[in-house]
Amino acid sequence: MPTRWFFEALHGDVRQGLAIRRTVARQRTRFQSMQILDTAAYGRALVLDRVVQTTEGDEFIYHEMMTHVPLIAHPQPRRVLIIGGGDGGIAREVLRHPSVEQVTMVEIDPAVIRACRRYLPKICGRAFRDRRLRVVVDDGARYVRTAKESFDVAIVDSPDPIGPATVLFVTAFYRHVARLLRRSGVMACQTGSTFLQPWELTGTYRRLRRVFKIAMPYVAAIPTYVGGMFGFLFASDQVQPLRVTPAQVEARTRRARLACRYYTPAIHRACFALPANVRALVAPV
Numbered sequence: 252m253p254t255r256w257f258f259e260a261l262h263g264d265v266r267q268g269l270a271i272r273r274t275v276a277r278q279r280t281r282f283q284s285m286q287i288l289d290t291a292a293y294g295r296a297l298v299l300d301r302v303v304q305t306t307e308g309d310e311f312i313y314h315e316m317m318t319h320v321p322l323i324a325h326p327q328p329r330r331v332l333i334i335g336g337g338d339g340g341i342a343r344e345v346l347r348h349p350s351v352e353q354v355t356m357v358e359i360d361p362a363v364i365r366a367c368r369r370y371l372p373k374i375c376g377r378a379f380r381d382r383r384l385r386v387v388v389d390d391g392a393r394y395v396r397t398a399k400e401s402f403d404v405a406i407v408d409s410p411d412p413i414g415p416a417t418v419l420f421v422t423a424f425y426r427h428v429a430r431l432l433r434r435s436g437v438m439a440c441q442t443g444s445t446f447l448q449p450w451e452l453t454g455t456y457r458r459l460r461r462v463f464k465i466a467m468p469y470v471a472a473i474p475t476y477v478g479g480m481f482g483f484l485f486a487s488d489q490v491q492p493l494r495v496t497p498a499q500v501e502a503r504t505r506r507a508r509l510a511c512r513y514y515t516p517a518i519h520r521a522c523f524a525l526p527a528n529v530r531a532l533v534a535p536v
């Protein structure tokens with residue numbers, strides 16, 4: 252039987268092809284096209300609008316770096332806001348922190364949550380059954396404009412700035428996120444491949460610098476997000492992640508009993524050591 256292939260449609264001149272064992276589910280939702288695919292190389296994968304969102308094989312790298320860098324940098328994270336994140340991977344990692352009392356996940360597409368709970372339980376784990384998690388089905392941009400609550404940490408786990416996610420990459424959105432954060436509040440978001448999508452890091456960094464006193468890129472290599480180093484941004488008005496001493500990072504990681512597959516206290520610092528070509532993307536203009 253000939254091998255079936257899925258070709259990702261994200262980068263113009265670069266195509267990632269994944270050998271497919273089985274198409275588990277396929278649906279056109281109100282917001283996007285959704286596929287759950289069994290891939291030979293990375294296990295089961297969630298694909299939205301023909302772009303790989305997450306795979307069982309390497310999701311731990313992304314979810315741990317998006318979660319533990321901001322939560323360990325924050326002195327005592329209790330209330331966490333997740334924008335997007337319908338696969339439940341970020342919520343899973345956030346709920347590992349005993350200090351966390353309440354998590355609000357604002358996901359625009361309920362069909363993604365349903366499909367991930369059913370077909371990708373390895374990613375969400377018990378997150379959707381944890382009483383600390385509150386799921387709000389709404390556009391994240393609309394939610395932050397109207398919400399009145401306050402949070403210690405906000406994690407924007409959005410797809411790339413296409414389709415319904417475009418509104419999550421504008422300055423007005425970041426201003427409203429900042430409004431919902433308490434004084435020592437921290438925000439983290441993803442900025443795509445630093446090599447194939449350099450504008451995403453540069454543009455998001457400039458927008459965050461208009462809103463927050465501190466904005467710092469960090470990186471990790473995530474096999475299914477092709478294009479070398481993958482970028483993240485950490486932002487805050489008060490918390491400077493590298494001012495948290497190695498001893499404090501160790502103690503907070505131990506207190507949270509975090510035994511991770513990627514994130515370590517050493518990685519917490521190393522991920523901010525940027526190669527010159529990535530540093531150049533956030534150089535003052």
Ligand code: SAM
Pocket residue numbers: 303304305313334335336337338357358359360363389390391392408409410411414415416417418419441
């Ligand atoms: N890690 C992935 C990435 O880096 O591409 C993102 C994964 S997560 C599945 C992205 C989620 O954001 C999707 O479930 C999508 O439906 C949701 N989303 C897109 N636009 C949104 C919006 N405006 N408000 C809230 N959620 C949104």
